[in-house]
Amino acid sequence: MSAATSVVARYPSALRLIHWTTVLGILIAYGLTYAEALFARGSAGRAWIWWTHISVGLLILALVCARVMVRGTTPMPPPSAALTPLMHFASRAAHLALYALLFAVPLIGIWLAFLRGNEVSFFGLFTIPAPIPVxxxxxxxxxxxxxxxxxxxxxxxxxxxxxxxWHHFVRRDDVLARMLPGRR
Incomplete structure (x- = not known):
């Protein structure tokens, strides 16, 4: 049975939303670091870049926490039958690395802001003053x-x-389809 005609055991919609919002957040946060060069040191534009970068980093941290909660409280589909044992192992290793990095990068970024003497703001909704010395x-x-x-x-x-x-276009299996947005 081809992937097009088989029933796809998809991830819960909340997890798919968190996944794609996290992807967008990572692209924005990373892209903003290159936009810094467009503004002079000490300018309002440069300050806005870093304020937004930090806010998006906090959003990513919140999203990964929400993702862990959803995974821990919602039934997940079994691994795709298309995965060989080696592919499944590689997938698990990549996911563990992603989770570790998704926690570490924002947390170290917060620490960095505090070491610089900066407060950390989440889109102006709340602000955390630096609790450590510069x-x-x-x-x-x-x-x-x-x-x-x-x-x-x-x-x-x-x-x-x-x-x-590669799974979607070369192998034509259900691996990517399980995480794509849309209805069940």
Whole structure:
């Protein structure tokens, strides 16, 4: 039976919404880091870039927490029958890496903001003042870790996305279809 005619055991709609919103958030947060160069140091535009970057990072952290809660409280479909044991192992490893990075990158980003003496704001809805002393030299080291882990997140996410597209267009199985938006 082809993937087109088979019934696809899809992930719950809440999980699919969280997944695609997280993807969009990652693209925005990462893209904003390149927009920084368009504005002079100390300008309002540059401050807006970082305010938005931090707000989106907090949103990503909230989304990954929500995702963990949904996964823990909602029945999930079994793994796709199209996956070989090796593919299933690789998928699990990639997902674990993504979860670890989705937690680590925003948390280290928050720590970085605090080390710089900045408060952390979530789209102006609430603000958390820096609870630790300013330490700019250490902050530069933390920034390097934050950037390295963000690049690792992009790399793992790109591999994850490429694998999903390979399943969809080359293998023509249900792996990607299970996470696509739309009705059940």
């Amino acid at each position: 330490d700019r030299p250490f902050g530069r080291q933390v920034q390097e870790v934050h950037e390295w882990l963000a690049n690792a997140l992009i790399a793992v996410a790109a591999i994850h996305g490429a694998a999903a597209l």
